[in-house]
Amino acid sequence: MSSMRFPWLELAIILPVLGAIWVKFRRDPRVARRHALAITALTLLATLGAWADFANLGTRTAQDPSHPLSQFTGRDLLAIDALNAPLMPLGALLNFLTILSTLRTKFREFSLPRTLISESILLSIFSASTSWGVVTMMALAVVPRFLESIQQRQPSRVYLAHMGLFVILLVLGEMGVSRAATPQEQPLWAILMLTLAVLLRGGVVPVHCWMTDLFEHASFGTALLFVTPMTAAFGVTRLVVPVAPTWALQIISVMSLITAIYAAGMALVQRDARRFFCYIFLSHSSLVLVGIETATPIGLTGSLSLWLSVSLSLTGFGLVLRCVEARVGRILLTEFLGLYDQIPMMAGLFLLTGLASVGFPGTAGFISIELIVEAAVQALPFVGPLIVIVTALNGLAVTQAYFRIFAGRSASSSIDLRIRRPERIAVMITTFLIIGGGLFPQWGVTSRYHAALQLLAERARVAEAARPAPWPAPPVAHVRPAPPAGSGGRQR
Amino acid sequence: MNEWVARFFGLGAVGAPLLLLSTFGLATFSDRKLSERTMARLTASCVSYGLFSVVAMFLMMLWTGDREVPVEVGDWVALPAEDFHFRLKFLFDRLSVPFSALTFMLVGVTGAFANRYLHREPGYRRFFLYFAVFLMGMVVAALAGTIETLFIGWELVGLASALLVAFFHERSAPVVNAQRIWTVYRISDAAFLIAALTLHHLSGAGDFAAFTGSGPWPQSETVIAPGQAFGVGLLLLIAAAGKSALVPFSGWLPRAMEGPTPSSAVFYGALSVHLGAYLLLRVSPILNASWLLCACVVAIGAASALFGVVAGRVQTDIKSALAYASLTQVGVITAEIGLGFRYVALIHIIGHACQRSLQLLRAPSLLNDYRLLENALGGPIPHVPGVTEQRLSPETRLRLYRIGIDRGQLDASLDRFVVRPFVRCFRWCDRMERGWTDILAGRRSRPPDHARHRHLDQVVSKATSPPIEEPS
Numbered sequence: 001m002s003s004m005r006f007p008w009l010e011l012a013i014i015l016p017v018l019g020a021i022w023v024k025f026r027r028d029p030r031v032a033r034r035h036a037l038a039i040t041a042l043t044l045l046a047t048l049g050a051w052a053d054f055a056n057l058g059t060r061t062a063q064d065p066s067h068p069l070s071q072f073t074g075r076d077l078l079a080i081d082a083l084n085a086p087l088m089p090l091g092a093l094l095n096f097l098t099i100l101s102t103l104r105t106k107f108r109e110f111s112l113p114r115t116l117i118s119e120s121i122l123l124s125i126f127s128a129s130t131s132w133g134v135v136t137m138m139a140l141a142v143v144p145r146f147l148e149s150i151q152q153r154q155p156s157r158v159y160l161a162h163m164g165l166f167v168i169l170l171v172l173g174e175m176g177v178s179r180a181a182t183p184q185e186q187p188l189w190a191i192l193m194l195t196l197a198v199l200l201r202g203g204v205v206p207v208h209c210w211m212t213d214l215f216e217h218a219s220f221g222t223a224l225l226f227v228t229p230m231t232a233a234f235g236v237t238r239l240v241v242p243v244a245p246t247w248a249l250q251i252i253s254v255m256s257l258i259t260a261i262y263a264a265g266m267a268l269v270q271r272d273a274r275r276f277f278c279y280i281f282l283s284h285s286s287l288v289l290v291g292i293e294t295a296t297p298i299g300l301t302g303s304l305s306l307w308l309s310v311s312l313s314l315t316g317f318g319l320v321l322r323c324v325e326a327r328v329g330r331i332l333l334t335e336f337l338g339l340y341d342q343i344p345m346m347a348g349l350f351l352l353t354g355l356a357s358v359g360f361p362g363t364a365g366f367i368s369i370e371l372i373v374e375a376a377v378q379a380l381p382f383v384g385p386l387i388v389i390v391t392a393l394n395g396l397a398v399t400q401a402y403f404r405i406f407a408g409r410s411a412s413s414s415i416d417l418r419i420r421r422p423e424r425i426a427v428m429i430t431t432f433l434i435i436g437g438g439l440f441p442q443w444g445v446t447s448r449y450h451a452a453l454q455l456l457a458e459r460a461r462v463a464e465a466a467r468p469a470p471w472p473a474p475p476v477a478h479v480r481p482a483p484p485a486g487s488g489g490r491q492r
Numbered sequence: 493m494n495e496w497v498a499r500f501f502g503l504g505a506v507g508a509p510l511l512l513l514s515t516f517g518l519a520t521f522s523d524r525k526l527s528e529r530t531m532a533r534l535t536a537s538c539v540s541y542g543l544f545s546v547v548a549m550f551l552m553m554l555w556t557g558d559r560e561v562p563v564e565v566g567d568w569v570a571l572p573a574e575d576f577h578f579r580l581k582f583l584f585d586r587l588s589v590p591f592s593a594l595t596f597m598l599v600g601v602t603g604a605f606a607n608r609y610l611h612r613e614p615g616y617r618r619f620f621l622y623f624a625v626f627l628m629g630m631v632v633a634a635l636a637g638t639i640e641t642l643f644i645g646w647e648l649v650g651l652a653s654a655l656l657v658a659f660f661h662e663r664s665a666p667v668v669n670a671q672r673i674w675t676v677y678r679i680s681d682a683a684f685l686i687a688a689l690t691l692h693h694l695s696g697a698g699d700f701a702a703f704t705g706s707g708p709w710p711q712s713e714t715v716i717a718p719g720q721a722f723g724v725g726l727l728l729l730i731a732a733a734g735k736s737a738l739v740p741f742s743g744w745l746p747r748a749m750e751g752p753t754p755s756s757a758v759f760y761g762a763l764s765v766h767l768g769a770y771l772l773l774r775v776s777p778i779l780n781a782s783w784l785l786c787a788c789v790v791a792i793g794a795a796s797a798l799f800g801v802v803a804g805r806v807q808t809d810i811k812s813a814l815a816y817a818s819l820t821q822v823g824v825i826t827a828e829i830g831l832g833f834r835y836v837a838l839i840h841i842i843g844h845a846c847q848r849s850l851q852l853l854r855a856p857s858l859l860n861d862y863r864l865l866e867n868a869l870g871g872p873i874p875h876v877p878g879v880t881e882q883r884l885s886p887e888t889r890l891r892l893y894r895i896g897i898d899r900g901q902l903d904a905s906l907d908r909f910v911v912r913p914f915v916r917c918f919r920w921c922d923r924m925e926r927g928w929t930d931i932l933a934g935r936r937s938r939p940p941d942h943a944r945h946r947h948l949d950q951v952v953s954k955a956t957s958p959p960i961e962e963p964s
Contacts, residue, residue, distance in 0.1 A: 428521065
């Protein structure tokens, strides 16, 4: 494993933690917001630095040069590889955009210190080099939202029940898998538990109600940041794909596909904008899982690309909804709100991000959907048309919501509804990335292709180790197979 | 033909609309408002340059005797190790050159008309932005050399079409109709995409030459087996039917007339409505491979033409009547394609597009035209009994009238048998989910917001409204 030139990863994780403490003691909310914004911008720069440094090294995996954390714990905890290199800047960017577009009216319910802590946890999940690191951080990530619900006196039973089950399944599953001496001894129940855990976190039908409940009760910003980085998909790639047998992946694929279709249909009949967003997101995140579980280079490349584009576009989409909500209150999709004349730029971004999420030509999602469908047609012929139908339904839902929110006779308002400068900056950044990624997709696709190959190599290595020896092998019990040098995959 | 000359003119034809769209798009997102004059001049310049490029390419093809000039842009995305290539390629041949020239010409004329027609209209900029999206989509679709490239143009045309139908978004009717049109387009797009991927899978490439044969259009022969051609062809026929409003998707065409007249003229009188027929012409070698498929194409075309005649006769507004007249002609064109008359269909498209767009552009001044005509004749225009009045019994005419006035119950049937069961099923699921979440949460979920907001509004207005002063 190579070392980077600067401890970017540790910096990216520690900065938000220190920032949270700093922001916590700022009395003026505007000052606190400015400082939080600066901290997330620095964190974003640190993650970009890590990505650039890693790309320059040209190795499969890299870690920080100085090891304060590893010296403390006795092992390497953080690493960067082809998979997580763009995910970390993505996570930091989502946080940056969310804080940037947060209006003053939202400060009471949207806690900046808690958001910074959540960002640190998210970056820890993405940069964890060991399975236990991923598991611990994924379990820890459910805490901030729970604290918010207590502080805001919001109902939390649904969230607690689902996330409690998620943590139990995740920890038990990982214990079962990691206790096995060799890959072939990994118990099926443990793999199944891990799979169920990540599916639960991803909101697969029928255990998805926590997500609608979350969007209904939590602050929109918190809910967005909890789901849009798609840590469940990360859990699948890091924890499940390397160890799960093919039939298990196919089951997951079918379940994800059912979820995608179901959520697309549900998005079309929603009357509340938050629930609508929740189902649109659920449908897309399930499509990401469908591609991951084809376990082919093209399918995986499509999925990993779609992951980035959906995260970005749906965060933009959600942020527009949030900005509209900040102006007119909770949005009802049974009436025409007529907001186009007052916020035309928001309308444009809403349409752009929505269409990008369904893979409209010229946007970042187009090639990703093409790749996934291509892989699906080859792997399971009936899946390809179903994915196309899902995207068609989602496209309908997006335009329906667009017309409901922005069409109609504009009502006169006593306050100025026009777009604010921070919102405009957020709009420009999101638009630039969506269109740029759509017009010049080769670089991004190549990067995701390398990550896909790395994942498949890791899976092949585990499968090879699990294959029974042709003749009685010498006893190797309790001897852990050492990962190959330079391997950036699953380490225990 | 010299490769550089071909690239210069070929990319010029595509680059001009791209430049126009980029300029308008950037202006919209940067909130820098372009003046009406600037927008009109930019549109005229880009359309003129695009038309010049296509005509120049046509002259070069005549000069060199080339019947087919491919212009390769390159791989948009490629994963060579996996043999995945998404190629951008444009093709200039006997089909694409006339169609793209027609596109530039009609868009230019309609753009000049719209510049005056929409002068000082609040949505002027929006109209021209969507118009640029449409132009880009039409040119890309017309000149596409691969099926994926055609799909890109196809989608852009659909989006522009739906957004322009909802142009007058202050009223709910245009918006509802736009959503319905978008729904049909999405079905059509889904069929197209599945067909494209299947073709890609069957022939190993998205290039038209790979599955329609390497000869110049329309003589090429497909390499796909008849059974496969029938399956893929049916999907393409669904896509074409959706885009060209053929039966059973014809219900959206009169609804599309909610948009401003210039867009109605260029979309539903001229270009967009012929895109389905263009697709069938482009993949005509696949049609040749299966007589059953050709029979389906003829049947759908004939049914659409017949329906257009019956419904068009009883319309009470000029734009709807013209919409059904368009449908009749498009149905005839489709039948011609199914019968194998490719050149006839192409000439029919060009002639019909020009005539219909002129009629639609004249539609707002119809009453004035009538008045002038009656003044010239010195009295009302005499009523001449038509064929139906002379040959059909009153009962049959009444029955046909009912079919026409109900628009064949096409939309009502789709609503009843497709939309309603779908919505009911998912609304039931929604109720079940809410119930389950309530049980888990131990409390009722959030009440419907509109009720809550209205109640709050009433409370606030009562609390804050000043007391009525007694007259002194």
